[in-house]
Amino acid sequence: MAGSQLKKLKAELKSKGLVGQTNTKSRNKRNKAPSESRKSDKEEILQGIRSKFNVFDARINRVKRDVTIIENGKFVKMGESEKSNPTKSNSFMNKNLKIAYDLHKSQKGKNSRLVDRRFGENSGLSQEERMLQRFVKERESSSKRNKFSIESDEDSDDDDEAEFMLSHDGKTLAHDEEFGMDMEEEPTQALAPGHRKTKAEVMKEIIAKSKFHKAERQKVFRQTQNEIDTLDDQFQDIFQEAGKATKNGPQFSDKKQEDILYDERVRGLVFDKRAVPADRTKTQEELETQHNERLRKIEDERAKRMEGERDAEGDDLDQFWGSESDEESSEKAEELDRDDEDEDVSFPLTLEEFSDAIEVEEDPIEYVNKIIKTYKPHLKEGNKDRMNKFVAILFKYVTKKPDDELIKILKKLSESYNEELVGFLRAEMQEIQVRIGAQALEKSDLVYFALCGLIFSSSDKYHLIIIPNLILMNEILSTFIPQDMSRIEFKHVGQCLFIIDTVLQYQRLSKRFEPEVNNSLIKILKACASINGTSTESVLSLDELFVEEPKVSYVNKTYELIDRMSGLYKEYSSLKNFIEQLMPLLSRFQAKKVGNTHKLQAVIDKLNKLSHNIKLTPLVLQAHRKIAIKTLQPKFEENFNPGKSYDLDLNKQEVNKMRAQLKKEKKETLKDIRKQNAFETNERLSEKIKMYDEYHSKMSKIVNSISTIEGKEKNDYEKEKKRRK
Template identity: 25%
Template sequence: MPASQLKRLKASLRDQGVTGPQKSKKQKKQQSAGKTATDRVQRNAALQQIRDSFNPFELRATNARPEKFNSASAKDAAVNGKGRYKDVLHRPGVSKSAGEEMRRATLLPEMHRRNKVGGLLDRRIGEGDVDMTPEEKAVQRFAKEKERKAKGRSLFDLEGSDDEAGNGFGAALTHGGRRIDDLAADDFGEEVSGESEDDEDDGELLRRKRRRSDEDEEEEGEGPVDAEEQQPERKKTKKEVMEEVIAKSKMHKYERQKAKEDDDDLRMELDQGIGELMGLLQGVKKPTPKQSEEAPAHDSNGPVVNSDRQRLLDGMDRDKADKEYDVRLKELARDTRAKPSERSKTAEEKAQEEAERLKVLEEKRLKRMRGEEVEDDVARDDVGDDHDLEGDEDIPDEAAEFGFTASVSQPQEQSQQDVQPDEDEFDLDEDLVASDEDVELSGDESDNSSDDEAEIDAPEDEEDEFVKDILGPQTTSGSNDVKLGEKGATSTGSGLAFTYNCPRSHPELLELVQDLPPDQLITVIQRIRALYHPSLSAANKEAMAGFSCSLVDHLAYMGRNKQPMAVVEQIIRHLHSLSRTYPTQIADQFRQNLASFRERGQPDAGDLVILTAIGSIYPTSDHWHQVVTPAVTLMARWLGLNAPSTAKHAPTSTLMTGAFFVALCLKYQGLSKRYVPEALRFTLQVLSTSTVDNTGLAPHIANLMGMADLWQDKSAFIEIFTPALAVLKKRHAKKQHQTLTIMLQQSRLRRRPLELHHHRKLPIRTSVPKFEENFNPDKHYDPDKERSDAKKLEKEYKRERKGALRELRKDANFIAREQLKEKRTRDEEYEKKYRRLVASVQAEEGAESNAYAREKAKRTGKR
């Protein structure tokens, strides 16, 4: 069993030499005389060590250093004469108690004030300082009060002593630029009234009295006193300044009102004379005024009264007056109202609008190319006049079914914007049809204006582009003035009539133009469109729809009869314009021609013209189109079935037709860039099996390179066009072979898989080791100053962060302990109160019970 604390204490004191055997008085006296200050310090240190040893939890030493650093520490101690690292003893109990007291003094009051509304906060001097005595608080408060009074004294304080007044501000008080002591005694008291001191009437009276006194003194010969001249000009009061401002404002307002009245009078005078001025401008003589013996309609002061109203007032018939009133009202209703003019736009604004419009069109085209739905929100700039005349506003737009916008153009006075070309606009390649320069049209003045000028300069819709010279700038609805059907009633010098019947089928059109030369057909079409324009009659809409379908059939007829391609191009342009107004009928007619081509199996020249017109009229980049998609399908089907396998099965007509179909496929896919395998297969088969020389196969070689340019961005470009190298080498097309080889190499580079960069291997850096004589493992020997400082700052930040988190945890624990203590206190108080109440109730019940028992016993005893 270990020794007791008393025995351990005695043993420790004896070991440290603090206590020992009993000594005599003489020995104690000698020992106390020989003690020095060092001995007393050693004795106190020994006693403190003994105290600490009896409470091992009060001290905590630092963590022991690693064994490998002990030698370094010993070496450092031997060199410097003292230990580099000291064992520091911490007193966690003392630190904890100090922290507890600090939190109790700071955090606990804040916790008690939490969630408290209102209350008084004593901010008096020394009230929150526990170190100040009440006498010190009273002295500081008194000094602060004296200082506040000294600072707050008014400049016009008259209650001070005479010394203060003489030395301070009292002696400097003035009145009207003079000292108060120098004023006459009668300046005060005579004009005293019951009003306030700030009343300006009293000030005015005082100034008048002062002026009178100065005049009296001057008359008496005492000499004038120019006090006002000697003193600076008096500063105006706020009231005087505001009165002056108000007066000036009223004056300016009156002047503006007067100028406005003068302008109104002049305007009224000009309005009265505007009738005479307009009559002079229009060349109308002024009517002579009728001499009337009636009373004047106005006097010199009153306004002028209308003569008609004056007659009504003088007794005009009521029915006649009402009729005249209705006529005047209808005339006013028919008067054209002024319309606000639009601001002319700058070149930058026009360019920006055009860029935005093209951007919207491109987005819609890409959506159609991907097969997405496109909302038909295109502006109704191309809406036909027939819709406005017939009131067919509720007719649904059927153009969306065919991949392009159905057009119904607005009235002519509203369509002032140019028809800008978009992806749907008419476009023909130079190698397919002839240009406009080859067209030579004869006839009257309507034939002289070329279509190119109409595209550039015409400010009207495309619907009116071909008929504007014949129909005229202004078109009125109604029946035709010329009797239709009278062919040759009035003819031109070339033998063309001005009026024709509107053919509704191809036989009727052939009957109409069979005797005419092909170059006069365009003039006939223009005149028919002008005569049967939808704006002239509601019935013309159906007639023009049939005429449009007959033009489609006539395209095929012209191709089969080898008529000039320049005329064919002009008819395609007319169909392009009409397709905006009659999309359904023209599309159905194109599909019928495609169906006949499918039934025959082999195309003729008319079918080639029809396919060319389809590519020029309709958008070929759409994902699906009711006219373009069947056309592409038929061409691909024919190319797939007629690809020559040997030289014997390759007639020249088939080769030329196939070259044309491949060129059309490339034109169709110019924007969408969709892959047509039949076209490439047919071209490769022709180039590899045909015995024709390179001159006859030039179109096929050109088609092959066109397909390579069109599809060079495809991921399968290498597999598709690698066989073409051998074909081009066989045909000795060196230039095309080199170009295709470069394209394939570029495609292989784009397809190359991802890989790391090939860097030169870097050797491991070798350096001569650096030795530190007095190496300290806790010291950083980083040569980079910024990095070393950054590490130190980071380390300090981590240490401070840990300390802050530790303090926050201690604060939370302290708050939790205090809350728990308060809860226990409240519970104890509640328990005491509860027990006290129960005890009082039980005492009352016991007393009542005893009283009842006594009363009962008393009554029983009486019995």
């Protein structure tokens, strides 16, 4: 059949008699249109046409050979196209989803757990107790009256209760034999033989019994309380008599006084701490090994901190620089504890109070030791906070009045009490920075920098005190000596020499390069060019650093610092450039014979040797060996199939196969989940729409009924009104 798909569809519909002229009488009665006699077959014909023209439902089974098989009583070739029925499959899926949705809805809020609700189960009662309680519950439930009421109807009789009453000659045996009561009530009249008690009589007896037992319990309780009160009143007298007997000793004892004392000592030994074996005394070799191991551990920690590893522990190298060992320090502490009783020492809260107390004591070392012994943290709560404040005060005092013994004590105290000290030093930095901007340093500022290098580990890469101090000292070296030599002040030269010495002390272990040090030494040599004379002195006091007078000792100190600096940075190749700038200046001083000529000659020889050994290598890019591009011959497959794996690794083939299968199943599962969610959403929406429709229908019916009633009443009212007129 030629033509488009639409024309084919129209021709098919017309041939089946579904479109076109259908009211004409067909000559052939056998081929009647569905509209005439086969109206029930119309849907079947349409379904056949749909399945015929829907090419997406067609599936072709391709085989290599034509094979004819019998299917449904007909010969069918394998490889022919087969038609699927999506409507049937969709209806089957929707039916299953509907069943699952209804089941889930019916089981919502329920569980399949069996709960045993029988009375007495899972309560730890025995079989007889459970049976008894069940019997009582059954009797209570079978009773017609309220089980919480103590009154009963006098007219009603309970035959079941009468069956469980014991009597003799018409009298109950429960009162006299079981309870033996002696009630202060009116005697009950004797019952006639065969007479049964009513419920009212039984309840009265029960209430009477309850009141009697309650009264007995209260009576016993009052007697007990009276006896307790009597004993409490007599306890003090008994206690005093017992104390006298104990004080006077045993009244009836044939033991001697020595035996009594022996027994008392034996009883006292029970509370003494048992002796434990002491540690073995270590030999001298073991002590040295332990000491060396501790020094090695401390040095490892310092090296880690110097490289920037922040998790390294420790912050002090007193033991490394040859201070006293743990054994020596503990022995000294014991000696201090064995001293005479401590005198009462007032704790200074400010620097002024500390200074005044030292003037009174006249011996600062003794006064500080008294404070340390008096305010030990283990003696009283709050002493640790006091000692933290005292260390900050002592640091401030030492910067004003340096003393070697006080500095040693300050170093030892800063190991344990440094919380307040760190905060104080950070605040002191800000004040020093202000004075650096005004170029008006004080003696205490120079002492401050030196003390920080003694107290803290100056080789750390990250430190709250050392790193800011280095920045401040480099600022001093950069600003105090100007490029114009006519504006230089010699007191600044002496202060810069002290700062250079301190910086080199800071970098003695880490050996970090400080370019300000090299530049400042060159400036100082140029500033000292006008100084003449020879001298071997290079030691400068703090007072000399603040005097505006050129001195030969400045030149000698410069020689010493150049020697230290060259030895510290000899591994740096940049030192060669510094030596080239320094040698002409040193040659002039050598020609003029200024300062310590022997020291100058030694420095010049050392610099010449270092300059000869240092080799400058220019910066170049890192050289790499040329690597050839890998060339591989491609592999071709005959009859390549994209869906087939050509990997030679069997394990990899299995992995890829499982991965593809997992991906496919995941995709199908997600598709099913989406379908299920969409179906449940539609079902819930349909239920809500149905519920709303029912509600509105119900409300409309109610409104209509109300309107009808109102209309009828209104009509009746109008009729009655017209009738009365």
